Amino acid sequence: MSLCFVGLALIAASAACAALLRTRLVLAERAYGLLVSAGCVAAAIPAFRVLAGGSAAVVRLSIPAPSGPWVFGLDFLSAAFLLVILGPGLASALYGVRALGSAQDRRGVATARALFAVELVALVLVVLARAVVPFLVAWEVMAVLAYFLVTFDNERTEVRRAGWVYLVATHAGTLALIALFTSWAGVGGGLTFDALAARAGSLPAGGALVLCLALFGFGLKAGLVPLHFWLPDAHGSAPSHVSALMSGVVIKMGIYGLIRVVSLLGAPPAWWGWLVLVSGVVSGVLGVLWALAQHDLKRLLAYHSVENIGIILIGLGTGALGAAYGVPLVAVLGFAGAVLHTVNHALFKSLLFLGAGATVHATGTRIMDRLGGLGRRMPLTWVSFLIGSVAIVGLPPLNGFVSEWVVYLGLLHGGTSGGSIRLVLFGVAGLAIIGGLALACFAKVCGIVFLGVPRSDAALHGHEVSAGMLGPMFGLAGVCVFIGLAPGLAVGPALVVGASIARVSLPSSVGDVLAGIVRLGIWSLVLVMLLALGAVAWGAIRRRRSIARAETWGCGYALPSARMQYTASSFAAPLLAAYGPLAGVHETLDRGGGAFHTHASELVLERAILPAWAAVRGVLGRLRPLQQGRLWVYLLYVIATLLLLLLYLARGVSP
Amino acid sequence: MSLLVLLVLAPALPGVAAKTKAVLTGRRGAPVMQLYWDLFRLVRKGAVYSTTTTWMFRVAPVAGLVTPLLALGLLPLDGRRAPFGFTGDFVAFAALLALGRFTLVLAALDTGSSFEGMGASRDATFASLVEPALFLSFVVLALATGQLSLEGMLGGAQALPWGAAAPALTMVAVSLFFVLLTEASRVPVDDPATHLELTMIHEVTVLDYSGPDLALLLYGAALRMALFAALPVSVLASRAHLPVAAALGVLVAGLVTVAVAVGVVESSMARLRLSRVPQFLVAASVLASLGAILQLLT
DSSP: OOHHHHHHHHHHHHHHHHOOOOOOHHHHHHHHHHHHHHHHHHHHHHHHHHHHHHHHOOOOEEEOSSSSSSEOOOOOHHHHHHHHHHHHHHHHHHHHHHHHGGGHHHHHHHHHHHHHEEEEHOOOOOOOOBBBBHHHHHHHHHHHHHHHHHHGGSHHHHHHHHHHHHHHHHHHHHHHHHHHHHHHHHHHHHOOOHHHHHGGGGGGGGHHHHHHHHHHHHHHTTOOOOTTTHHHHHHHOHHHHHHHHHIIIIHHHHHHHHHHHHHHHHHHHHHHHHHHHHHHHHHHHHHHHHHOOBBHHHHHHHHHHHHHHHHHHHHHHHHHHHHHEEEEHHHHHHHHHHHHHHHHHHOOOOOOOOHHHHHHHHOOBGGGGOOOOOHHHHHHHHHHHHHHHHHHHTTTSSHHHHHHHHHHHHHHHHHSSGGGGGGHHHHHHHHHHHHHHHHHHHHHHHHHSSSSOOOHHHHHHHOOOHHHHHHHHHHHHHHHHHHHHHHHHHHHHHHHHHHHTTSOOOOHHHHHHHHHHHHHHHHHHHHHHHHHHHHHHHHHHTTSSSSEOOOOTTOOOOOGGGGOOOOOHHHHHHHHHHGGGGOOOOEEEEETTTTTEEEEEOIIIIIIIHHEEEHHHHHTTTTTGGGOOOOHHHHHHHHHHHHHHHHHHHHHHOO | OOHHHHHHTTHHHHHHHHHHHHHHOOOOOOOOHHHHHHHHHHHHHHEEETTTTHHHHHHHHHHHHHHHHHHHSOTTTSSOOOTTOOTTTHHHHHHHHHHHHHHHHHHHHHHHHHHHHHHHHHHHHHHHHHOOOHHHHHHHHHHOOOOOOOHHHSSSSSSOOTTOOOHHHHHHHHHHHHHHHHHHTOTTTOOOOOOOOOOOSSSHTTTTOOHHHHHHHHHHHHHHHHHHHHHHHHHHHHOTSSSSHHHHHHHHHHHHHHHHHHHHHHHOEEEEEEGGGHHHHHHHHHHHHHHHHHHOOO
């Protein structure tokens, strides 16, 4: 635990380093990279120790302060999320050193680096905090710093707009959180999490208000549909290493908050579990469907975060239902699946955003239909992006498959036990739809961006990025492969974390799951070996045959051009057509000019929130005559208010 | 052992379907063993590669063979035990076949051809719509048997409890047959006999393959068909109580029957319009979820 704070101090020192050594660029970069690495490693060691030790080593560190003691602690849940923050956080920070290195605005770059390091510190403090006030302070620092990180490129209008929408959304969420904690703590109650847990039994209606506020406040941060409206713009227009941190880590704090509330409150009521499960399915299906409709690579990845938050919520809802109906195995599997998928998504989503950043760095465009053939020009970026894609689609032998497997098992164990919990089975259909759509979507991304023939000069002149950017990507990819091939090492601790959230001891029936995961690991290894062996053997057979090279067969057409290739939009068109208006795609056909456009609209923001906001402004506009801008009018208001108050009080004391 | 029999017999299944179709439409048709000859011929030929393609194009045929092979290892083909089964392996089964499809779609896009892009896009579309049907079928089987591995669902010590679960299991078998028609690219989803690139789906996805690679892909596709045909056969004909040889005989007879059924469907209806295919696929999912509801009620 104290090592955690040493790590935090080192990360903070790196921020100071970046801010102060502005004139000595090379030294600043080296010192920053070294300090951030050392800090992240130091802070991660206690987390590993807690997860490996298998005992809930809750160490407390109380700082006396106004508004009650500031308590910090490290338990299983915090340890898991600490790893979520530190791994992808470190990779993004190191990538950022290189990616920003070529920017002209040195002062801005130094500030961005320093803020990034402070953001990491704030994130760590969010998961370590064990009292309301330090939690909210760290939360707010994290949210506001993220605004500055997102708006790094603030000369572009859409970046400023995205930042503004984000700022409004995150503060609406913080407001809900303040309401949550004040309603929970009550008047005069203690503000540590222990005190809150002690009061959990006395909350009216089983904590219905607290749970709803948590789902709104933390859901806004996590980006579940329909509270995701700020997310695609913010994650799409930030610098890529910031997008990686936002999508991989910052939105996970919403998940952390939800799980923390559940673990403090004890078994939630069943309706809340169903609510979470259904919103998970809705987020997952709509998120991936909207991702499929995007033309912009980074916006597409941002929508996939909405989808994966959906999968995490399916796990969380299953866990909550298992706890509510008293089926420990389902509770443990559900929560474990949610936590493990959070870890995995943090890994492969930051990897994908870093990969997308590399392609943008090399070509200068994020529009997929202008790219193509980058697999030849950026072979290493392509391999790491492909690993991330296979992982996010949930295909063996990578880590995304492992966590989806755990969630599936949770759903099916719920379905084969008795009572109304059996209805969770239909979550299986949701997950299957999500998986199928995700496959189509990443087939589109990989195929259109990295394969085929370049569709523009920008793509034609794409080049491989530097080792400083590739290193972090391959680090993340390596962890994805490791968890995929040694799933037992990840699922075992995840089950312990799940049991600690559900506040049960590991049920003995978990043995069956653990045996399954061991065999799954062997099976994944066999798959990899068979693929490798097959490729080698087949290569040998091929060498004995006569090989000819020719143009792609164009069905007799002699002069194929890059413009004749299938595009991202045409690839996605049949699926989007099958889902109809849900997909939110507008088609415009200009017959005279021979032009055809499709536009993917953000349904919630454009159809619901902006019109609602316009309506509210219209109504409030009628109050405008009250504001005359003359002093005597305001004095009149003050006097009138005083008089009314006096009358009210007088009514109170009269016999 | 049973795995070996299936590996040898798989290329005959498309032949049986084609022969049925020929007989029903009053032609003589190609011999049932035609695919064996095709494979033999193709393996000895040279190959032509497009200059656009990369390693992805070369890896995909291998993945197209390895994935159904490994998936067969999860099924209890002799009606008792699977060569390598484990808890939750049905997820692995579906994901493995999805991996094969993913590589094939990428290989199609690797050629940069609009025809293959079209095939890849339709392939991915239909696969994503049929995925829920497969999973919901597994859900019904898990409900009926209380088991979470394919070995327990389709074989193992206890036979499938026909009786109360009969209606649900019948629905599952029909739904799995629909899945087979989609996954094996047959009418009414796709037409293996069409010769117009614009209307082909699977055939155009592999348009640029030639020689040994094409042989590997054709064999992989035949394995896929055997794999998906084995699912409804295992649901309908529980074979745990038979001796191994008889169980294997029943499986083979079942596979041939399914191939004949595919041929009958193919000669009795035309391919659906592309915009209608999603409705057909959703029908498969709806059928399986009706089965799940029935099973939950009993």
